[in-house]
Amino acid sequence: MENGGDQTRMCRHIAIIMDGNGRWAKERGKIRSLGHKEGLKSTKRLIQHASDRGLKFITLYAFSTENWKRSEEEVSYLMNLIHLHLRQEMKFYKKNRIRVRFIGDLSRLNPSLQEEMKSVERDTAEFDGLTVLLAINYGGRDELRRAVQKMIDSGISRPVTEADIESCLDTAGIPDPDLIIRTAGEQRLSNFLMWQSAYSEFWYSPKLWPDFGPEDFDEAVDAYFGRERRFGGIK
Ligand code: FPP
DSSP, X not given: OOSTTOGGGOOOEEEEEOOOHHHHHHHTTOOHHHHHHHHHHHHHHHHHHHHHTTOSEEEEEEEETTGGGSOHHHHHHHHHHHXXXXXXXXXXXXXXXXXXXXXXXXXXXXXXXXXXXXXXXXXXXXXXXXXXXXXXXXXXXXXXXXXXXXXXXXXXXXXXXXXXXXXXXXXXXXXXXXXXXXXXTOOOOTTSSTTTTTXXXXXXXXXXXXXXXXXXXXXXXXXHXXXXXXXXXXX
């Protein structure tokens, strides 16, 4: 998505912290997991909308390294929801030429889920539309820890550059997020894309994730285009 062809006014990558599923369910007297089920509908609607608008990258925080602290029931519900989505939505991704990739430490996930993830990545690898990055068992600190470990393992013996670090991140080769959206009124980063968000613009919505629709996304994008990004310089 561009605005007047000015490089600093481009919006290539939007990252979203999809918060408020639990509250959505609680407000309706339902169990938390049903909030996630409803949240996934919202996620799919948003992916379709971002794809229609010509966005290049969208990153979605689906499961953090801290989310394991939730009840076993909720964790397994979320994992199954993600698994089922990947198994059932290949047609949706294919029709929209959407590429799906994953960030996070996938090695701790159920082996059959890991297999499904690899297969979806492989089957969508050639698609040239929107790239959806699903962050699963993702934490910014854990990503940096793994990046440092990769560098040590590579035996690097010269001074480390920012480019070295970037090339070891899960997001290697992907532009930093221009805009980070968080729903449900919380205003914090919660260990999401810590390195990559250095110059991201932030947009907070009071709406709970299942209620966050395309019109809210458009409002965030419009606000983004109204901001002046200086990247530490002076206009
Ligand atoms: C935060 O709400 C939401 C999550 C931890 C899970 C988000 C996951 C989905 C919407 C499903 C995504 C699946 C795919 C395949 C993209 P919360 O539970 O922290 O809400 P609360 O703060 O109201 O309790």
